[in-house]
Amino acid sequence: MAWKPSEISDQSGRTFVITGANGGIGEQTTKVLASKGATVIMACRNTAKAQPIADAIDGDVRVAALDLASLASVRKFADSTGEFDVLINNAGIMNVPFSRTEDGFETQWGVNHLGHYALTGLLLDKIRDRVVTLASVAHKQTPKLWIDDLNYENRRYQRNLAYAQAKLSNLMFARELEHRLEAAGSGKRSYGVHPGVSATDLFTQTETPIDKISKPFVRLIGHSPAHAAYSSLFAATDPDADPNTYWGPTRWFGSQGPVEPSPSTKLSQNRDLQRRLWEESERLTGVTYKF
Secondary structure, three states: OOOOOOOOOOOOOOOOEEEEOOOOHHHHHHHHHHOOOOOEEEEEEHHHHHHHHHOOOEEEEEEOOOOOOHHHHHHHHHOOOOOEEEEEEEEOOOOOOOOOOOOOOEEEHHHHHHHHHHHHHHHHHHEEEEEEEEOOOOHHHOOOOOOOOOOOOOOOHHHHHHHHHHHHHHHHHHHHHHHHHHOOOOOOOEEEOOEEEEEEEEHHHOOOOOOOHHHHHHHHHHHHHHOOOOHHHHHHHEEEEEOOEEEEEEEHHHOOOOOOEOOOOOHHHHHHHHHHHHHHHHHHHHHOOOO
């Protein structure tokens, strides 16, 4: 039988930090974990939007300011956060017009990958159990990882490829983190998951007429945000989940379905590129992990 959130055991006494929890998959993940007795910290850029959502959820749900487009904000959040059990790197933006973060990074890569790389590294000694990072079926849409120009300094910006590169980076980061944790003999684990396709606000950020038709179309081929949260919830709570498996739905080319071992590209499994991506992320953010 397919895994369902009803299988999650009592999470009382456990604390989860979820980035971008003020809507979509992050909000649904928060609701389920809170219903199981967990303390949930919604780490969000828009705290004004997040607070009413938190107030409407029964349980111990808190809101904290975190802007992944700002390394200063990432460091401030990390400095103010105590020990907790699970970090869910959920926040993301998709197919936005070209811009740069306050630190000069291409925004999709800067927010989706570099912000989470820095956040995880700064929090690693405070995490008791595991890290879950959301990638995407979109990681399959890029033919390569432009390791010598990850930040779009010398090539034409293509928003769909920029998003695909960011989500490929998420998956490669999750895998490289797991390799390094294992090598260090750590009991902590790192998971890469994908949620399938769901009609969240990710599909309304392009600032083009496509924004008006994307969500209705996605509803036809994907599944609800509540179901899209299953992958994150499974990896975050199941004691037997294999961290070396890419978890996510597999039906309709990965758009929907139960949580299963999901295929990923050979590119995402390239150990040399995983290592080089890590080294570039470390150089650009100035965040060095201590295992």
